[in-house]
Amino acid sequence: LAKTTQPISMDSYEGQEVNITCSHNNIATNDYITWYQQFPSQGPRFIIQGYKTKVTNEVASLFIPADRKSSTLSLPRVSLSDTAVYYCLVGGVGSQGNLIFGKGTKLSVKP
């Protein structure tokens, strides 16, 4: 299973764009990259998922280079409410029982 590496923490200010990079050097051909967001004392919430190039939804964008060894979650114009822990997961079909939630990246947004 592909292991991921993310920064432990990041700081930002309201209105800025935040980019969180995840490294997954041994990603397999059938693996997808999924990001979750978790607020304190709540369950994680799905943000975005992609396989290659760029994916965008109403919350975030996900950039995946051609070699797929890393990915970047981009949060446009963050607000205080985006303060949370963000997890990067890598897994393929049938891997639901083996997805690894590491420590994630704790994003702190300041006024």
Add this chain to the structure above:
Amino acid sequence: DGGITQSPKYLFRKEGQNVTLSCEQNLNHDAMYWYRQDPGQGLRLIYYSQIVNDFQKGDIAEGYSVSREKKESFPLTVTSAQKNPTAFYLCASSMEGGRPDTQYFGPGTRLTVL
């Protein structure tokens, strides 16, 4: 509203007692999961079930037991054999098949063993 519920939100038990945490979903999802989260840590998988009457151990199954008699329900029992049961417990569910599907999480149960 469709969703996944866990009860209770807070639970206190004396050391040596078994305790069962409830997890129910009305999303018609095939798969369900139990995770444990300790302060400042990520989630660790306890058990998961891909279909009724079948379940598999995760990374930290020792001291825990589960059952999956109904598609909607996946209760977790924390037994007295679990050496450090105080933690935040999260239940999740997902559809099976195709690309890795989104896991939908419940609000969690915070268990404190006194």
